[in-house]
Amino acid sequence: MSTASMALTNVPIARSPQETAKIYLKEAKYEFLKNLRLRMYTASVLSFPIMFYVLFGLVLNAKEAIGGTRVPTYLIATYGTFGVMGASLFGTAAGLASDRGLGWLQVKRASPMPPFAYFAAKVITSMIFSTIIVLALFLLGFAAGGVRMPLSGFAGLLGTLVVGSLPFSAMGLALGYFTGPNSAPATINLIYLPMSFCSGLWVPFMFLPKVVKQIALVLPPYHLSQLALGIVGAASHGAASTHWEVLLAFTMICLGVARIGFQRDQEKMYG
């Protein structure tokens, strides 16, 4: 029988759908608690976007505007993108690489855990952290930066960023399968930080050098940030549908790569 098909179609034997749902919930709950208590995770994932936002959006440039949009509003979109990307990449890749490389995933695989619950927990946890980051940025902007937007606008922004974190969770899964437990965090940073810069998350896109602007077109954070900027009413580039299409395609590619890694692990031993 194909182990891959077995692992991907979660077969709940002698388990009611409610019990299976309960496992998914518990798995997600403990994954969330695990990361929440992991200082390395919360420090880098939560505090960096918030610190940057406070510094560049509230302390330094609060009175300025970028292309007609006030800086505190503009930066919620870009640092929001930066934040959800970090939460998702670290939330999936670092944990997966460590669990794979140091044997914990084998213990889980040997148990009757529905295999998909493990991945779902990581993705759900990343989405929760993404939500927290966007909410924190908005509340700070609202309280200290005079950011105002209609509830529908805020809901749209939050929804876009949280859904838009999924491509990065997919990318994290792919990275987690092809990096080791020790090299994963460094590898993530090596991709995360330059990608953020080139996508205009730190320096607004319009001020980027021409070459970098060209590169940005193939980077998923650029597309997500343009979607978010469009929602807050800032001047954005490109059509929303194109941005979504690029993100979707990128997600599919990453999931394909992750699947190759998954199957490779099923067939041979862990490192």
Added chain:
Amino acid sequence: MAQTLEHSTALQRKQSQGTVASLAAVNKSYGEVQALRGVNFQVRAGEVVALLGPNGAGKTTAGKTTAVKLLLGLLQPNGGKVRVFGGDPVNPENRMRTGAMLQVGRVPETLRVREHIDLFSSYYVNPMRREAVLAVAGVEKLCDRKFGELSGGQKQRVLFALAICGNPDLLFLDEPTVGLDVEARRMLWDEIRQLVQRGKTVLLTTHYLQEADALADRVAVINKGEIVIEGTPAEIKAQTAGKKIRCITSLSFDVLRRIPGVMEVKHDREAVELHTAQAELTVRELLSRDGQLSGLEVSSAGLEEAFLALTQDGSRGGNESNGTKERQ
């Protein structure tokens, strides 16, 4: 020792209940390294079997660890058949009935012991009560501690708790006491014995001869991918302790068997081969009873050296080939 023997005879009755896990002509290699070669091995219901092999020091290519991972469906064999409860080990029904304690480099450290147990219990349809799990594994007092705060021995006990929390029929323990001090090891042995009394079947791997002796009804020694000897701890000890005497004699088998110290008598081409626990005494008797005796050779049974080689680094394997393998 006497206790162990009593214990094993009590379980002998259960052994007829049938095979719950088996390897049949199984080969498994990792690139160049052949971890298992044509291994045949069975675990029967209600027994405790030990796979005794050299200290793998966490090496994933160790034969005994490989055997466990094959039976857990974590690895696929290159050849042969792996069966658990008569089916493929990856069947979710099988996983529901098995528990596993593996060698792990890192367990999520920020979760509390009770949280780990809560999560693993939820995977099973009929888990043990939490209090029972805590009591059997001896981790009641650690319940609220984070995993990362525990000592090595405490960590092993929590991993043991995770293996048993689903109330499985079949338990795989891969080097359960590696790295533990004597006291912690004995505690874990007691916990394993408690489970056996509840009728669980246990397959454990170890590189401690003493551990296999203390716990197992049956021991299979695995070296260089092959099972070199299999039997009860008493049988294995008898074979490892004694000496081998080879000679050409006119004495009959009946007479030879009655010579003090002799445990076993065999034909070996024109000569006989005796297995004895007291070589000097046996030789003296042999010479006094048979003046024509010739070609006398006394050698170590081979297994003792093999064991030493096994439990040290497993690389010095020259000895076992002259005695052990041929005898199989």
